[in-house]
Amino acid sequence: MSSVLPKDISIAANTIRFLSAEGVEKAKSGHPGMPMGMAELGAVLWLRHLRHSPKHLDWMARDRFVLSNGHGSMFLYSLLHLSGYELSVLDLQSFRQWESKTPGHPESFMTPGVETTTGPLGQGIANAVGMALGQKILQGRYGRGSFDPLDHLVYCFCGDGCLMEGVSGEASSLAGHLGLDNLVLVYDDNEISIAGDTDLAFTENVAQRYQSYGWHVIDIDGHDVEAIDAAYSEAKAHKGQPTIIVAHTIIGKGSPNKQNTEGVHGAPLGADEMEAAKKNLGWPLDKAFHVPAETKALFSARAEELAKEYDVWNSQYHDWKSREPETEKNLQAQLNMEIAPSLEQDLLANLPDGGGVASRKLSQQVLQSAAVAVPSLVGGSADLEPSTLTLIADSSDIQKGEYAGANIRFGVREHAMGAIQNGLAYYGGFIPYGATFLCFLDYMKPAVRLAALSELRCLYVYTHDSIFLGEDGPTHQPIEHIAMMRAIPNLHVYRPADALETAMSYASALRRASGPSALVLTRQGLPAIERHAGFKNEDVARGAYTVLASDGEPELVLFASGSELALAMEVAQGCGKNVRVVSMLCTELFAEQDAAYREQILAPGAKRVVIEAASTFGWQGIVGGSSEETLLIGIDQFGASAPASVLKEKFGFTAESILARMQEKWS
């Protein structure tokens, strides 16, 4: 290890070390190893390179900082505190406590200055790729003349765990392909994982792997301040490729008895070792959460520099705005995620009103109109464009050097797709969509969950939504997936039944600002739906509405979604009873309606039949009432490979079969 440690940076680094370790100590829980190991890497970045402004959290030209190894959260909180964000010593001392601004892992919605929610490993790397891509898209669209309003970098810190997770491989391969030279990944190569030496399971050559992805690789001693400084400068200057800095570090550096062991990864140092570490680094023993005067001065000076930088940018921005008013207006419109007020009308326009069209095909048409009405809409599929039908025809592909388009080619990388969508949403100005077969939602579940948790405005377009995709068989036929999504808090799931519902579902999903939405669409053609005379288009946005009205209070209500709505209508015709048919296209929206509307739709006194070609799990709770008075028609086993028409018969999705089951239950 080099001993080139300029004293000021060294003290700042030790400040990060002790603020972090003491936060963990006080909480009696947390991860001191990473902050102590990456302290110099953090100090040099935040004191010499990172462009940001605690006073202007939404500064579009700020560098983005992502802590992919999110368990080292105290590292980030310490830096935010030192840099002047609204994060006091008291906040640091409330680490991991109820409603504190310093939760166990960084949560984008809890802490000023925290850009991304991280913790589940590998996600942050893919988020950073999404942010870097977002920057490139905006630059491609609005970069004009002599001033680039979005001139910044995206930095991402990560550990070996992030690199072991497949999602980081997927995202990094794509970042290399796209030539995202605005992305700098800093790898904390400390050779220790939770279970012990990384030798236990991780002996690949990371530098070579990243070269294979088309990245620029810099290898440094992660405690050598000048080497770190030079590496950041080199990364910033390097064009055409993303950069990974492989920084050799000592986990828990400074803790004399625990550094370089797994013992310092995820547990407090303990009082004795804390004292030993303080002695070791010449830190005052009698002070807790101590920030030396010289470190305060250093961060203040940096804050002043940055304030000036912001002012310069601001003035240049206004000059640019006066030179390029139209471009600036469009940039702001996208950043504000403006949506044409005519959205619903636009999406409904020119849709086929007859039957026989698959909802993925309807979605294709709706998506074209949506792309015009919502400039923030960008996205693509995981190498399934010809099947999910999600290309925006009037836009171009986003490729290396050509970033102005709206079509992202994710490759067969569902997990990275989801996490890159999150990165785009974090970046701002984007409503990103990602498409694949519903069954392969499984590959991207961790990212979907984080979108729901962090209230990200992501759209998922899941086609081939049931066994009725047919011949591809049970490996491709979703069964539990709709239930699984319905169980995720804050995710809205739409399963539209025809053109009108598809358009209105898109509109509702696009307007939803507080979380992600999934559109669940068929491979196969759908019959036309005829609605009762009193129907209004707005009814769709209530999540459930009456399609076929009964005369007065119904004796029987048939609930169905998507492709099964037409079947429910057919069943209704075969019922002698006073029957109502309800389209249950979004159970989450329905749950948000007032009690009166819910009761009116559910008709508590009636018998109920639910028809959905998916797991019945959860439906009893959705429709309420008693199990004796409810018949659930679904599929609680895996599907099979055969033509859809055969599967309909075999799995009992015919009016005859359902009528027979009703007869059996209630006669």
Added chain:
Amino acid sequence: MSSVLPKDISIAANTIRFLSAEGVEKAKSGHPGMPMGMAELGAVLWLRHLRHSPKHLDWMARDRFVLSNGHGSMFLYSLLHLSGYELSVLDLQSFRQWESKTPGHPESFMTPGVETTTGPLGQGIANAVGMALGQKILQGRYGRGSFDPLDHLVYCFCGDGCLMEGVSGEASSLAGHLGLDNLVLVYDDNEISIAGDTDLAFTENVAQRYQSYGWHVIDIDGHDVEAIDAAYSEAKAHKGQPTIIVAHTIIGKGSPNKQNTEGVHGAPLGADEMEAAKKNLGWPLDKAFHVPAETKALFSARAEELAKEYDVWNSQYHDWKSREPETEKNLQAQLNMEIAPSLEQDLLANLPDGGGVASRKLSQQVLQSAAVAVPSLVGGSADLEPSTLTLIADSSDIQKGEYAGANIRFGVREHAMGAIQNGLAYYGGFIPYGATFLCFLDYMKPAVRLAALSELRCLYVYTHDSIFLGEDGPTHQPIEHIAMMRAIPNLHVYRPADALETAMSYASALRRASGPSALVLTRQGLPAIERHAGFKNEDVARGAYTVLASDGEPELVLFASGSELALAMEVAQGCGKNVRVVSMLCTELFAEQDAAYREQILAPGAKRVVIEAASTFGWQGIVGGSSEETLLIGIDQFGASAPASVLKEKFGFTAESILARMQEKWS
């Protein structure tokens, strides 16, 4: 492209081409591109290298063949047909039809000779890693003296899609780490994906990437028969590293107008192009599913060679058996997955009967006994051994060159862990377990689903099972995960409440031969549970049973699982009513009980309260009855970072809070 195509292999390859393309044509659905592109690679492997026996499907020394690019299923079916497996021309002609032996994607349970269920991309590569690991473990344990009963290789064919998926990166990195030189991956490098050229999204250097993982790389023309032959020989001879053969191919080769385009990937050629292809390759136009006499002869000759090889092996095996009777017996015991009859007793022995112990800690103890009673049990965690407590103390680590142990170090690779478990289960002789935090089940969901579909005997040990893991916060706190597992067909989910339930859950899961089981365990200590006098240990295996008995028919039944069972007991004490408490530790097992038992437990006339620190989704259907008479106490929002004791209060998991909610609902 080289023109070195020995005529016999060339004709065999064309036979594969047309059998496959005609299967797709007849089904009007499927993927001709891959079989036509990999025809020479398949013909050379199956005619000159692959060691197998259609008459002895369970031959332990057979080479394993995995088709990771499973959409090319007709390729495999064609080869099985030609090689003499029980797969007739009629079967080939029934491709993708109801209950045929030739489903759209290979399903291990449908077709003799199909080793793995594939289709979801990347899975097969990780399955193959698991198989190769399984072979190494058995060799490490039972390889004695001059004869290796398990001398074979594992071959895996894959496409660019498999390599883009993160799971293949995770598994390949681990395979390199473990030095699995019995594994040969054959990459169909045809530069075409579904959406078009792989240039759209996939420009990484695959050879370099695999070198970084520690693999041996061979680069060949995938239509040059001699080059292919040499590559297989080189791979077989190469020691200390797995091998990837990067084979440059032309997708759909032979189809004059569609080859080398995405149009031939996933759609029938069509009548005109089929005719053009036949003309192009000199194939008879008037015959369908044609197998030329010389090709028949070739495969017959190969079958004879292999039959002799089998006989030689068999005789050597019996010699070895007589020299090493004890070793052979142990090998057979493991292959038969024998379980000590005393399993339940063994697992229950010496368990703490007091409270205060976390179920992950109880599981640690049970696992030690299970490892003795069940030699097939091998496994590990995704770098969370110190937290999941899943190391087998009396066994050694499985590492490169040392494969006899039972502890697998998966690294932070949940997805590969799940898929490698599947590979071990497919290989035979293993009940593999994999451990991580419940929340990170998300990363491995695709593999769990395939285990359930293919009825694989895998065990999942999911610890940190609720918000009560505390300070790590919502990114680590499962909410929807138990519901999500319950919605998967054929997966059993156990959430034990104390030592007895933990032991009996393990026993039940270990004995389950028809599918995977998940054990859901706490981070935090659990209070002791006192059961009513009539309780018998076997009651646990019914999935739900009465813990606190009421006097006669209960007015109120409290259902709970895991850490909430003790809370339910506390609530019961605060109820004035005639109350019963039911432990609902495995809802799937409970659903399998006879109607009388189910009705007896559920007590249809009573009011019901369900308490589980997780999503309430699905519970109404599990306990039945009416929503008016049921109160669900769960968590339908994300958790928060705070000490568990605080979260208990805030999320209402106290007896007072629950009693108040009961009061509110029913007074």
